Amino acid sequence: MSKPRLMQGNEACVEGALEAGLRFFAGYPITPSTxxxxxxxxxxxxxxxVFIQMEDEIGSMAAVIGxxxxxxxxxxxxxxxxxxxxxxxxxxxxxxETPCVVVNVQRVGPSTxxxxxxxxxxxxxxxxxxxxxxxxxxxxxxxxxxTYVLTVRAFAIADELRVPVILLSDEVTAHMRERVQLPDxxxxxxxxxxxxxxxxxxxxxxxxxxxxxxxxxxxxYHDPSGFWTEKPEEADRLLRRLCGKVESRREExxxxxxxxxxxxxxAVIAYGxxxxxxxxxxxxxxxxGGRAGMLRLACLWPFPRHEVAALAEKVDAIVVPEMxxxxxxxxxxxxxxxRCRVIGYHRVDSELIRxxxxxxxxxxx
Amino acid sequence: MAGERxxxxxxxxxxxxxxxxxxxxxxxxxxxxRNAVQTQSYGPESRGGASRAEVVISDGEIDYxxxxxxxxxxxxxxxxxxxxxxxxxxxxxLVADQDLVDEVPPGPYRVVRVPITRIAREEVGREIVANIVxxxxxxxxxxxxxxxxxxxxxxxxxxxxxxxxxxxxxRAGLAAGKGTAAR
Numbered sequence: 257m258s259k260p261r262l263m264q265g266n267e268a269c270v271e272g273a274l275e276a277g278l279r280f281f282a283g284y285p286i287t288p289s290t291x292x293x294x295x296x297x298x299x300x301x302x303x304x305x306v307f308i309q310m311e312d313e314i315g316s317m318a319a320v321i322g323x324x325x326x327x328x329x330x331x332x333x334x335x336x337x338x339x340x341x342x343x344x345x346x347x348x349x350x351x352x353e354t355p356c357v358v359v360n361v362q363r364v365g366p367s368t369x370x371x372x373x374x375x376x377x378x379x380x381x382x383x384x385x386x387x388x389x390x391x392x393x394x395x396x397x398x399x400x401x402x403t404y405v406l407t408v409r410a411f412a413i414a415d416e417l418r419v420p421v422i423l424l425s426d427e428v429t430a431h432m433r434e435r436v437q438l439p440d441x442x443x444x445x446x447x448x449x450x451x452x453x454x455x456x457x458x459x460x461x462x463x464x465x466x467x468x469x470x471x472x473x474x475x476x477y478h479d480p481s482g483f484w485t486e487k488p489e490e491a492d493r494l495l496r497r498l499c500g501k502v503e504s505r506r507e508e509x510x511x512x513x514x515x516x517x518x519x520x521x522x523a524v525i526a527y528g529x530x531x532x533x534x535x536x537x538x539x540x541x542x543x544x545g546g547r548a549g550m551l552r553l554a555c556l557w558p559f560p561r562h563e564v565a566a567l568a569e570k571v572d573a574i575v576v577p578e579m580x581x582x583x584x585x586x587x588x589x590x591x592x593x594x595r596c597r598v599i600g601y602h603r604v605d606s607e608l609i610r611x612x613x614x615x616x617x618x619x620x621x
Numbered sequence: 622m623a624g625e626r627x628x629x630x631x632x633x634x635x636x637x638x639x640x641x642x643x644x645x646x647x648x649x650x651x652x653x654x655r656n657a658v659q660t661q662s663y664g665p666e667s668r669g670g671a672s673r674a675e676v677v678i679s680d681g682e683i684d685y686x687x688x689x690x691x692x693x694x695x696x697x698x699x700x701x702x703x704x705x706x707x708x709x710x711x712x713x714x715l716v717a718d719q720d721l722v723d724e725v726p727p728g729p730y731r732v733v734r735v736p737i738t739r740i741a742r743e744e745v746g747r748e749i750v751a752n753i754v755x756x757x758x759x760x761x762x763x764x765x766x767x768x769x770x771x772x773x774x775x776x777x778x779x780x781x782x783x784x785x786x787x788x789x790x791x792r793a794g795l796a797a798g799k800g801t802a803a804r
Binding site for chain 2: 262287371372431433435529532536539610612
């Protein structure tokens with residue numbers, strides 16, 4: 257482990273990306289993600305990588321896809337308004353099976369909103385922002401150290417499954433500075449791209465531009481040879497395989513943390529910065545004799561519905577605090593399927609939910 | 622479980638360097654072998670507008686990263702004093718810039734008034750180092766981190782070429798803090 261130091265969330269994202277072997281970043285700076293671009297502009301050239309500030313977010317997402325197809329690990333970082341602009345090309349990455357990492361540091365939206373303030377309003381956009389059914393993996397860190405760990409993981413998943421991976425941070429987690437000790441270089445698995453001769457189930461091997469093969473990349477529905485097709489059976493096969501790459505790996509993509517759940521009667525399900533509030537609230541409730549616990553989600557999509565269903569069997573109620581008007585709440589209700597009460601708690605005024613306001617909710621159920 | 626928390630809120634206007642001061646205080650705590658989290662809240666403007674930095678220091682885990690009932694509140698504008706005084710922990714310490722905060726309502730807290738910005742301007746020579754003077758005052762009054770470690774943290778964070786200016790500011794702040802009797 258490294259020496260302890262104070263590090264910002266966005267800085268940890270940069271360190272994680274470089275540890276994962278990032279060699280190309282294209283972006284357009286936007287608060288509260290700007291530090292990522294700022295630091296990579298300085299760091300990437302030193303490791304032989306490329307940093308480009310593009311004309312806008314649409315162009316930067318396209319450049320990231322191009323660099324990835326040429327064989328290097330690529331990413332971009334943005335926030336709400338920029339994330340909206342990247343959506344079309346995220347869909348292109350999904351259908352062309354181009355590995356890439358998109359960091360979205362959530363701020364208050366919609367539109368320009370409140371640029372410097374935290375929110376969690378992009379959970380559904382991260383899943384469904386681009387049109388059509390498509391595969392995507394969404395990771396949500398709750399600390400500076402976890403931002404590092406999940407950034408490394410994001411690149412591994414993106415490469416192994418050939419999917420876009422969204423690192424869904426928030427203004428609190430991204431701007432917060434914490435004491436961290438990073439794992440030693442190489443300690444976290446970096447994953448690798450499927451190549452001819454060694455590709456996992458459902459994921460076709462990848463040949464990069466410039467390696468000598470004939471490559472066709474198209475956003476049109478295509479058959480296994482890469483040529484466009486309008487055959488219904490080929491279209492059906494492609495989309496089911498694309499989505500199946502992620503769906504069939506729901507268990508291995510389940511990243512949850514359990515806190516005080518053994519004897520819990522009421523459980524909080526939380527993610528990102530709000531999980532920090534929730535942990536404190538659970539501890540306060542326990543100090544007062546309440547039997548509260550927390551299930552923290554670090555991977556939001558694919559949604560760990562089996563974990564939520566099992567939890568709903570055990571507890572009387574699940575409380576879902578979010579800095580939106582109820583986005584993960586709906587998924588929890590769907591997974592709990594009436595097995596226990598599900599209660600949402602929402603704050604959308606740009607302030608992080610405070611533990612003192614959550615304790616009465618836990619005690620009231 | 623979370624260890625004993627010590628919380629500080631530094632509040633004023635954008636441009637007063639309070640976020641930098643918060644970062645330095647948290648870095649000093651980490652250098653001193655303690656756990657620390659620093660957060661902030663600021664507007665879209667780079668100068669003016671409300672700005673606040675928060676620092677939580679603990680020897681244990683820090684779950685909730687924001688300040689809820691600060692042990693110490695530094696206010697560098699009247700508006701910050703009005704807005705945040707109510708949340709100060711009973712028996713907590715309020716440090717106010719004497720020239721920028723005219724009115725401090727009485728309450729169950731210690732009040733220390735120091736002409737922080739004036740010291741930076743007149744004794745140190747540059748108003749821009751008022752944040753470092755303020756750090757000196759805070760640490761002299763609370764001893765939350767050793768002075769030597771604070772100086773190390775200041776030196777590691779300030780732009781090259783400004784070390785002497787900042788060292789002078791820190792020492793002026795430490796002296797002012799020690800010389801001030803609590804009301």
